[in-house]
Amino acid sequence: MAADRDAVLAHTTIVTGAAGFAGGHLLDRLAATGTVIGWHRPGSQPPRTSPPAVRWMAVDVTDRAAVAAAIADARPDRLFHLAGAASVETSWTNAVPHLRVNVIGTQHVLDAVARLPHPCRVVVVTSAQVYGASDAPITEDDPLRPQSPYGLTKLAQDRLAQAAAAADGLDVVVARPFNHIGPRQAPGFAVSSFARQIAQIEHGLAPPVIAVGNLDTRRDITDVRDVVDAYIRVMTHGQSGRAYNVCSGRAWRIRDLLDGLLRLSTTTIEVTTDPARFRPVDVPVVQGDPSRIQSETGWAPRIDIAQTLGDTLEWWRGETTGDARTA
Numbered sequence: 001m002a003a004d005r006d007a008v009l010a011h012t013t014i015v016t017g018a019a020g021f022a023g024g025h026l027l028d029r030l031a032a033t034g035t036v037i038g039w040h041r042p043g044s045q046p047p048r049t050s051p052p053a054v055r056w057m058a059v060d061v062t063d064r065a066a067v068a069a070a071i072a073d074a075r076p077d078r079l080f081h082l083a084g085a086a087s088v089e090t091s092w093t094n095a096v097p098h099l100r101v102n103v104i105g106t107q108h109v110l111d112a113v114a115r116l117p118h119p120c121r122v123v124v125v126t127s128a129q130v131y132g133a134s135d136a137p138i139t140e141d142d143p144l145r146p147q148s149p150y151g152l153t154k155l156a157q158d159r160l161a162q163a164a165a166a167a168d169g170l171d172v173v174v175a176r177p178f179n180h181i182g183p184r185q186a187p188g189f190a191v192s193s194f195a196r197q198i199a200q201i202e203h204g205l206a207p208p209v210i211a212v213g214n215l216d217t218r219r220d221i222t223d224v225r226d227v228v229d230a231y232i233r234v235m236t237h238g239q240s241g242r243a244y245n246v247c248s249g250r251a252w253r254i255r256d257l258l259d260g261l262l263r264l265s266t267t268t269i270e271v272t273t274d275p276a277r278f279r280p281v282d283v284p285v286v287q288g289d290p291s292r293i294q295s296e297t298g299w300a301p302r303i304d305i306a307q308t309l310g311d312t313l314e315w316w317r318g319e320t321t322g323d324a325r326t327a
Contacts, residue, residue, distance in 0.1 A: 014039065014076045016061060016109065017083035018054070019047055021185045022125070022177075026080060026228040027054050037074050039083065049184065061105030071112035079122045080231060081109050084157070087188060088129065091150035102153040103160065110164045110172070121171045123235045124161035127154040128178040128220070128245065128288060137289040140176070140243045147283055158243065165241030173238040175231055178247035178288045182224035182308055183315035191221075191312060194258050198265050199316040209270045213277030215255035218285045220247045223303035230299045237297040247288030248301050260309045 011034045017023045018038030024047055030036045031051035040046050042058040050056070059070045061083045071079075083105055085091070085098040106124060113120050131138050132145030146152045158174055165172040185192040190213075200206040222230075230246040238244055262269055293299050 011035075011078050012074060012076045013037065013078040013080070014071070014074055015080045015082060016059070016105075017081070018050075018056075019044060020082060020086070021182075022180065022224055022228055022231075023080075023082045024049060024184060025182070025224050026082070026231060027051055029228055029232060037076070039070070047184075061108055062100045064108045064111070067105075067108040068112040068115065071109070071116065075116065075118070077118065077120050078235060079109070079113060079120055080235065081106065081122060081124045083109075084125070085150075085153070088148050088150045091148055091153070095149035095153065098150055098153040099156075103156045106157045106160050110160060110168075110170060114164070114168055114170055119171060121173070121235060121240075122161075122164075123173050123175055123231055123238070124157065125175045125177060125231065126158040126161070126243075127151065128176050128247065128286065130155040130158050130176060131286075133283045134287075135285075137249065137287045138245070139289045140245055140292055162241055162243070171240045173234050173240060174243040175234050175238075176243055176245050177227055177230075178220040178222065178245065178286065180222045180224045180227040180246075181312060183311050185224070185312070190254055191257055191261070191309070192316070194261050195309075195313045195316040196320070198261055198269065198313060199320040201269055202266050202317065203320050205320065208267060209272055210258075211272055211274035211277065212258065213274060215258060216253065217283070218251040218253045218287070220250065220286055220288045221252045221257070221305065221308075222246065222248045222301050223305075223308040226301040226303050229302075230293060230297075233297040233299040234293070239296065242296075244293040244297070245288045245290055246293060247290050249288060249290045251285055251287035252305065257305075257309065260306065261313055264310060264313050 014037045016039045019040035031053045036054050038054045039059045046056045085101045091098045129151035130144045161172050161174050164170040181191040187193045187196045197210045
């Protein structure tokens with residue numbers, strides 16, 4: 001990865017959505033590579049774990065004027081666009097925030113980059129949710145048939161990015177991440193939710209019972225730290241106008257991931273089913289094909305799933321320690 005660090009050295013880089021899960025890990029990788037500017041939502045605070053070298057700006061991507069001013073002021077030559085409404089579940093009840101942030105926000109960013117007086121390479125992070133159900137590993141050329149309102153907004157974002165490259169001549173690359181997990185992920189996602197519940201039980205903050213949804217689905221899972229390495233690889237080696245799956249190529253059963261966490265627990269825990277945790281539409285298997293990103297950029301995941309699960313649980317144990325002291 002040393003070549004990737006050298007490739008972004010001395011550049012000015014903007015990371016939108018830098019206060020988010022993947023955004024925070026991306027900052028960890030970029031902090032020593034020139035000027036790095038992280039965007040967070042107005043009214044929020046940058047995460048306490050952010051590297052001290054990062055320069056933070058409060059920018060609402062749905063505010064066209066604010067986005068234009070921030071990009072014109074920073075004059076970046078690299079921009080990772082990670083800002084987005086990330087929850088599939090909430091898109092079923094109200095898709096408006098997803099449309100505003102994922103679609104309109106992306107258009108504002110691309111418009112502002114187009115006005116810069118110098119080239120700026122952009123990586124737009126969309127989602128594997130743009131694809132339809134498939135019995136085989138999904139390639140970038142497979143049909144784009146989203147199964148949720150969230151997926152529809154990510155497809156629109158994806159199309160905007162590729163149109164900016166094809167029609168407007170912008171240097172834009174698309175990353176389509178599949179599921180990624182790891183330390184610092186919000187508890188609204190399955191593995192992080194399991195790890196948080198286990199940590200709370202171990203600290204005596206909850207009864208020894210974990211509530212779960214559908215454990216029989218299988219998902220292509222990658223450690224978030226590998227995922228952000230993929231984003232850097234796509235930035236430095238990806239072809240403009242091209243989309244890249246960011247995935248491991250292996251679909252893990254959610255039940256097996258939970259079992260892996262339970263084996264790491266210091267106590268015995270019962271598992272119960274909570275119907276409220278089931279999605280309206282839950283595709284049985286989602287597995288990606290990483291052949292393109294591996295062959296064209298040289299990226300491949302390095303972190304074993306056992307390490308990811310252990311690191312995630314250990315992080316939640318640390319977060320829960322303070323709660324136990326004040327209980």
